[in-house]
Amino acid sequence: NAGVTQTPKFRVLKTGQSMTLLCAQDMNHEYMYWYRQDPGMGLRLIHYSVGEGTTAKGEVPDGYNVSRLKKQNFLLGLESAAPSQTSVYFCASRLGVATSTDTQYFGPGTRLTVL
Amino acid sequence: AQKITQTQPGMFVQEKEAVTLDCTYDTSDPSYGLFWYKQPSSGEMIFLIYQGSYDQQNATEGRYSLNFQKARKSANLVISASQLGDSAMYFCAMREGPGGGADGLTFGKGTHLIIQP
Numbered sequence: 001n002a003g004v005t006q007t008p009k010f011r012v013l014k015t016g017q018s019m020t021l022l023c024a025q026d027m028n029h030e031y032m033y034w035y036r037q038d039p040g041m042g043l044r045l046i047h048y049s050v051g052e053g054t055t056a057k058g059e060v061p062d063g064y065n066v067s068r069l070k071k072q073n074f075l076l077g078l079e080s081a082a083p084s085q086t087s088v089y090f091c092a093s094r095l096g097v098a099t100s101t102d103t104q105y106f107g108p109g110t111r112l113t114v115l
Numbered sequence: 116a117q118k119i120t121q122t123q124p125g126m127f128v129q130e131k132e133a134v135t136l137d138c139t140y141d142t143s144d145p146s147y148g149l150f151w152y153k154q155p156s157s158g159e160m161i162f163l164i165y166q167g168s169y170d171q172q173n174a175t176e177g178r179y180s181l182n183f184q185k186a187r188k189s190a191n192l193v194i195s196a197s198q199l200g201d202s203a204m205y206f207c208a209m210r211e212g213p214g215g216g217a218d219g220l221t222f223g224k225g226t227h228l229i230i231q232p
Binding site for chain 2: 031033035040041042043044045048050056058059088090092096103104105106108109
C-alpha cells in the first residue's frame with residue numbers, strides 16, 4: 001500500500017517551460033488536493049478535486065491548471081513556469097465522508113526550482 | 116486577518132520535558148476541524164491529531180494531546196515527555212465547514228521545535 005505518491009521528486013525548469021506534476025493515490029479516496037509550501041510558510045491550497053472529472057480553485061490557483069481524469073490520479077500543470085513558482089508542492093487525498101476522522105494524507109512532496 | 120496563528124516561530128526544549136505549541140484560529144463557521152501536522156527535516160507531512168468543533172473532550176493520541184479552548188479559539192498541541200525525534204516543524208491547520216465538506220486546509224506558518232539532550 002503506497003498511499004500518496006508524487007512524481008517527480010525534484011525538478012529544475014527554466015522560465016517559460018511547462019511541466020506536469022503527477023499525484024497518485026491507492027486508497028480509493030474521493031477528494032484530492034494540491035498545495036504549495038514556500039520558505040517560512042505553511043501550505044497553501046492551489047486546486048482541489050471532489051471526484052473524477054471535477055476540479056475547483058483554491059487560495060492560489062493562478063498560473064496552474066489541474067485535471068482528474070482518473071479517480072486515483074490528480075495532475076498539476078504549469079503552462080509557463082515563473083520564478084515565483086519555485087516551491088515545494090504537496091499532494092494530499094482524503095476519503096471524502098462526513099466523519100471527524102476523515103483527515104488528509106500527504107504525499108512526499110516535489111521540490112521545483114524555476115530559474 | 117490570518118485564520119491560523121502560530122506565535123512561536125521557534126522553541127528549544129530539554130528532552131523529556133513537556134511541550135506546548137500554541138495555535139489560535141479565526142472562523143465564523145460553527146462547524147470546523149483543527150489538525151496538527153509534523154514536518155521533520157525530511158519534508159513529509161505527518162498527521163498527528165484532530166479536534167472537531169463539536170467534540171466535547173480534548174483529543175489525545177499517545178504522547179500528543181490537544182488543549183481545545185473553544186471560547187478562546189485556541190487549539191494548543193501538548194507533547195508529553197519530549198524525545199529527540201520530536202524535533203521538527205509543527206503546523207496547525209483548520210478545515211471550515213462540516214466534516215464531509217471538500218474544503219482544503221488552512222495552515223499556520225508553523226513552529227520549529229528543537230529538542231535538546
